[in-house]
Amino acid sequence: MDYKKYIADKINVAGVGSDEIASSITLPPNSQMGDYALPCFKFAKVLRKSPVAIAEALAADIIPDDVISEVAAVNGYVNFRINKDGLSREVIQKIFEEWQNYGGSSVGAGKTVCIDYSSVNIAKPFHIGHLSTTVIGSSLYKIFKFLGYNAVGINHLGDYGTQFGKLISAYKHWGNRDEVQNGGIHAINDLYVRFNNEADEQMEREAREYFRLIESGDREANELFEWFKSLTLEYVKKIYERLNVHFDSYAGERFYTDKMAPVIEELKQKGLLKESNGAQIVDLEPYGMPPCLILRSDGASLYATRDIAAAIYRKKTYDFYKCLYVVAYQQNLHFRQFFKVLELMGKEWAKDLVHVAYGMVSLEDGAMSTRKGKVVWLEDVIAKCVEKAYAVINEKNPALENKDEIAEKVGIGAVIFGALYNNKIKDITFSYDKVLSFEGETSVYVQYTCARAMSVIEKSAGYEACLPDSIEPVEEEFEVVKALAAFPDVVLDAAEKYEPSYVARYAVDLAQKFNKFYFDCKILTAQSGVKNFRILLTKCVLRTLENALGLLGIGVPDKM
Numbered sequence: 204m205d206y207k208k209y210i211a212d213k214i215n216v217a218g219v220g221s222d223e224i225a226s227s228i229t230l231p232p233n234s235q236m237g238d239y240a241l242p243c244f245k246f247a248k249v250l251r252k253s254p255v256a257i258a259e260a261l262a263a264d265i266i267p268d269d270v271i272s273e274v275a276a277v278n279g280y281v282n283f284r285i286n287k288d289g290l291s292r293e294v295i296q297k298i299f300e301e302w303q304n305y306g307g308s309s310v311g312a313g314k315t316v317c318i319d320y321s322s323v324n325i326a327k328p329f330h331i332g333h334l335s336t337t338v339i340g341s342s343l344y345k346i347f348k349f350l351g352y353n354a355v356g357i358n359h360l361g362d363y364g365t366q367f368g369k370l371i372s373a374y375k376h377w378g379n380r381d382e383v384q385n386g387g388i389h390a391i392n393d394l395y396v397r398f399n400n401e402a403d404e405q406m407e408r409e410a411r412e413y414f415r416l417i418e419s420g421d422r423e424a425n426e427l428f429e430w431f432k433s434l435t436l437e438y439v440k441k442i443y444e445r446l447n448v449h450f451d452s453y454a455g456e457r458f459y460t461d462k463m464a465p466v467i468e469e470l471k472q473k474g475l476l477k478e479s480n481g482a483q484i485v486d487l488e489p490y491g492m493p494p495c496l497i498l499r500s501d502g503a504s505l506y507a508t509r510d511i512a513a514a515i516y517r518k519k520t521y522d523f524y525k526c527l528y529v530v531a532y533q534q535n536l537h538f539r540q541f542f543k544v545l546e547l548m549g550k551e552w553a554k555d556l557v558h559v560a561y562g563m564v565s566l567e568d569g570a571m572s573t574r575k576g577k578v579v580w581l582e583d584v585i586a587k588c589v590e591k592a593y594a595v596i597n598e599k600n601p602a603l604e605n606k607d608e609i610a611e612k613v614g615i616g617a618v619i620f621g622a623l624y625n626n627k628i629k630d631i632t633f634s635y636d637k638v639l640s641f642e643g644e645t646s647v648y649v650q651y652t653c654a655r656a657m658s659v660i661e662k663s664a665g666y667e668a669c670l671p672d673s674i675e676p677v678e679e680e681f682e683v684v685k686a687l688a689a690f691p692d693v694v695l696d697a698a699e700k701y702e703p704s705y706v707a708r709y710a711v712d713l714a715q716k717f718n719k720f721y722f723d724c725k726i727l728t729a730q731s732g733v734k735n736f737r738i739l740l741t742k743c744v745l746r747t748l749e750n751a752l753g754l755l756g757i758g759v760p761d762k763m
């Protein structure tokens with residue numbers, strides 16, 4: 204049952220619809236106040252009465268029934284207590300019925316959401332700066348799927364640009380086939396860095412020429428380019444696999460090479476293209492933005508040109524309901540600009556393009572990337588986290604089997620959780636000790652709680668727990684019940700605000716409530732009806748935590 208809706212249907216505020224009332228109903232911060240609360244402040248204007256008086260009048264009108272057990276007006280809020288047996292029973296039944304799908308729904312059926320994330324640059328390091336886009340995007344992908352949307356994960360590869368000319372030039376001068384084949388991305392990056400450090404005028408000219416050769420379809424130049432590209436992809440795909448990240452399309456910038464001319468033609472026809480110092484631009488001054496550069500004076504296209512072509516292609520190919528770009532806030536202007544250009548072109552769907560911006564990640568102990576080669580590779584961050592996870596686990600429980608496998612899940616979880624636990628727009632400092640702490644708000648804490656729940660369940664093996672005839676939960680139990688019941692709304696909210704952090708926070712909150720219940724209530728030694736309820740509750744918590752972590756791409760070890 205949708206409790207908020209049930210309550211809202213019993214409330215009559217002239218001029219306010221029941222859906223609006225339902226969405227105003229909140230969970231009080233303190234459960235002493237009630238299970239649900241309706242703040243009446245925003246009705247004061249329409250009803251021309253004080254919130255206190257409104258709350259009192261509304262509360263007086265509601266007669267408690269089998270669902271709502273108590274109603275009280277307090278300081279402008281109507282507080283509700285609901286029937287504990289009913290909610291507990293219902294939540295447990297629902298979780299057992301839906302199991303792996305609990306928290307999901309089919310609200311998105313028939314709608315497609317394109318998600319552009321990770322979008323690595325070919326032949327350049329995959330570094331810590333790519334962590335957030337990769338894990339936030341991947342989690343949104345899983346969340347939208349969970350809600351029944353058709354999600355399309357797109358890796359808009361950075362595979363277009365003069366750097367490939369430089370790379371070919373560097374390879375020709377200093378490279379060696381076997382070294383690059385075996386060294387992969389690292390060897391490629393070394394060449395690129397060396398070019399930036401050592402190239403002279405002559406090599407710069409040569410690089411421009413190689414770039415031109417790639418563009419004009421020269422066979423050798425393109426073979427080299429494709430080789431660099433495949434080495435890069437081979438490398439990043441291994442990391443994606445470890446992070447449980449998936450893509451449906453790797454159509455990168457180069458893919459749009461032949462799709463830009465029609466766009467430029469359309470811009471021209473619609474009178475949007477202007478010349479400025481030889482370049483072609485769309486003037487955005489009336490909208491308070493610098494011009495959007497479409498063609499350079501030498502006729503070369505730009506990042507924005509390719510993004511405009513890509514958006515049009517995606518609309519045509521996927522007919523998306525929304526198209527998300529999970530990209531750092533540094534690119535705010537770029538997105539505002541090309542969204543505006545599409546709007547000016549008369550694409551009414553431009554309103555469905557969303558820049559999902561996020562903040563910077565830096566390491567506690569090191570600076571970020573530079574062009575001269577001092578970068579923190581994501582691979583190294585992962586390796587260090589897994590290594591530290593191993594040490595932590597080994598110290599806590601040296602007798603564990605499969606320590607490597609567990610360390611992988613814990614370490615990967617820590618990397619992911621560390622990047623998406625905070626509200627995404629915040630800049631964060633990544634600290635190994637913090638993300639691997641058993642006590643903090645971490646994935647390790649949640650995974651450990653899962654292992655605890657598993658061990659309870661294991662000890663109850665063979666015992667057939669069924670719902671007792673009557674459930675009278677104590678506070679700790681009922682807190683768990685309410686947290687379990689809240690999960691579907693959390694997932695919906697996370698999708699609506701593009702905030703996987705809501706799911707991460709939820710997992711920590713549910714784990715905390717479960718731990719309080721675990722320490723304060725005896726589970727296996729309780730008397731039969733209560734024991735049944737507690738075992739069922741434990742199973743529901745475990746399943747829900749697994750579902751929540753799964754949405755973030757984090758696995759749960761069987762033991763810890």
Ligand code: ARG
Nearest residue numbers: 319322323324359361510530
């Ligand atoms: N490759 C770009 C970068 O590293 C990100 C691309 C984001 N996606 C897009 N459609 N612009 O900055």
